[in-house]
Amino acid sequence: MAHKDLEARHLDTLDRDLGRFSNLEIAAAAVARPIVGIGISFIFVVFAGLAAMLFFGQTPNALIVVIAAVFGAYMALNIGANDVANNMGPAVGAQALTMGGAIAIAAIFESAGALIAGGDVVSTVAKGIVAPDSIGEELVFVLAMLAALLSSALWVNLATLVGAPVSTTHSIVGGVMGAGIAAAGFAAVNWGTMGGIAASWVLSPLLGGVIAAAFLWFIKSRIVYRDDKIASARVWVPVLVGIMAGAFAAYLALKGLKHLFDVSLGHALAIGLAVGIGVWLAMIPVIRRQSVGLENRNKSLKVLFAIPLIVSAALLSFAHGANDVANAVGPLAAIVQALGTGGVSGAVNIPLWVMVIGAFGISFGLFLFGPRMIRIVGTRITKLNPMRAYCVALSAALTVIVASWLGLPVSSTHIAIGGVFGVGFFREWDAERRLRSARLTVPDRPQLAPEERRRRKLVRRSHFLTIVAAWVITVPAAALLSALLFLGMRALVM
Structure with missing residues (x-):
């Protein structure tokens, strides 16, 4: 024993x-x-520098191009770590995708968008904010672009560390603006472009939030709150998927494929209408088959929205890669062209090796550092399910179309996060409305204490305040940092 x-x-x-x-x-x-x-990441940055050395090693400006390639690769890594989460976060938060599946889909479609449809989107970054002619000397312009690249990358890196999804577009715009002011004064800046960007600070999240909340209200009123939820879903889910397909067809035509074809807003809307009607008709028998045997409860509805949500996340990633790769390699392309041809007076095009640095950098950044930001967007702002996440994805596409119609620049980051906030605040309002209705029906029902009511808020206020503060200071912070870096570089070189 x-x-x-x-x-x-x-x-x-x-x-x-x-x-x-x-x-x-x-x-x-x-x-x-x-x-x-x-x-x-360090190995990837070194390879980017070696690639630049391979193409420019025999030129007198090889060192500058190598440094620019290193900065561009660093910026691309930060875009992958921060910006891509806005497309994948809702799908992961709704448990329609695993983290591994989201990263795989995003890496493939971000790279495809960058390589297939990246095109010459760098013109605004290279020339639309600060006119190269106003800066004068070629070396000064190159130093300004270097400072813009490094400052925006450092700012996005800092925002990622504190858990704030920021606009990489606004970061690079602030960087170019700050270096341009330091190089040639305030007159060098195109303040009309900057005014439109400042307006998008408010417009992007507001439009994204309102559209996402409106679709969530529609889904709740037409499907969730109906006695026979499955019968209602058979009618309305094909319509909603058709709207999503049409919106994304127009979105991709405007934001991605316009670099391959000349697409006007009218043509994009016509493409979207045709695709939307076709998908709506095709989805009617599909949803009928999927809904057979489903129980009449909210959990069953999630099955019907899962696949459309995954497809929407992939399409958003494609369009994001086509456009935001320029934030990483736009200044790099401008430097390469300035040193190769002696100026940037013509259209700025991205060489293939430069595009590859941007595409692979975004994918590496997402794979290595993206999961944390994906969790923040998908789970820590408000609780998402496939229906809510679907509303966020749809609002992103529709907001871009509305903004293009109005002629206003918008940030994909602000739209997506605004959609998440819109869904969360709508849920708070809807829960409060139903609680008031229940009190009218049952007057003796006990009321919650004020502390308990605050605890039950469906949007985390700490994340809301952190993200809004980061948005507000992105352009001025990147501009100030860029100006300081430019002055330091000029003091060392000239």
Whole structure:
């Protein structure tokens, strides 16, 4: 008996020791993971510099191009770590996609969008904010672009560390503006362009939030709150999927494929209408088959929205890659062209090797550092399910179309996050409305204490305030940092 007790104590001690070793391994893995990510990122940045050396090694300006390629690769990594989460966060938060699936889809479609439809979108970044002619010397313009690249990358990196999804477009715009002012004064800046960008600070999240909330209200009123939810879903889900397909067809025509074909707003809307009607008709028998045997409850409805949500996330990633790759390599392309041809008076085009740096940098940044920001967007602002996340994705496409019609520049980051906030605040309003209705029906129902009501808020106010503050200071912070970096570089070089 004593021998058995001794053996049992020995086994307990062994279990505790194994448990300690297991915890130690988990802690070591948690510490090593970011170090591995930083190491892989460093290798990628070095390869970007080597690629630049391969193409410009025999020219007198090779060192500048290598430095610019390194800065561009660093910016692309930060775009992947921060910006891509806006497309994938809602789908992951709604559990329509696993983290691994989201990263794989985003990496493929971001790279495809950048390489297939990236085109010459760099013109605004390179010339629309600050006129190169106003800066004068070629070397001064190159230093301004270098400062813009590094400052915007540093700012996005800082925002990622504090968990704030910011607009990489606004970051690079602020960087170019700050360096341009430091190089040639306030007159060098195109203040009309800057005014439109400032208007988009308010317009993007507001439009995204209102459209997402409106579609969530429609889904709740027409499907969720109906007695026979499945019968209502058979009628309205094909319509909603058709609207989504049409919106994304127009969105891709405007924001992605316009770099391959000449597409006006009218043509994009016609394409969207045709695609939307076709998908609506095709989805009617599909939804009927999917809904067979489903129980009449909200959980069953999630099945019908899962696949459209995954497709929408992939399409958003394609359009994002086609447009936002310019934030990483636009200044790099301008530097390459300025040093190669002696100016940027013509259209600024991205060489293939430069585009590859941007595309692969975004994918690496997403894979290595994106999961944290995806979780913040998908789960920590407000709780999402496939229906709510669908509304966020749809609002992103529709907001871009509305903004294009109005002729106003918008940020895809602000739209997506605004959609998440819009869904969350609508849920708060709807819950409060139903609570008031219940009190009218049952007057004696006990009321919640004010502290409990605040605790039950469906949008986390701390994340809301952090994100809004980061949005407001993105352009001025990137501009100030860029101006300081430019002055430092000019003092060293000239």
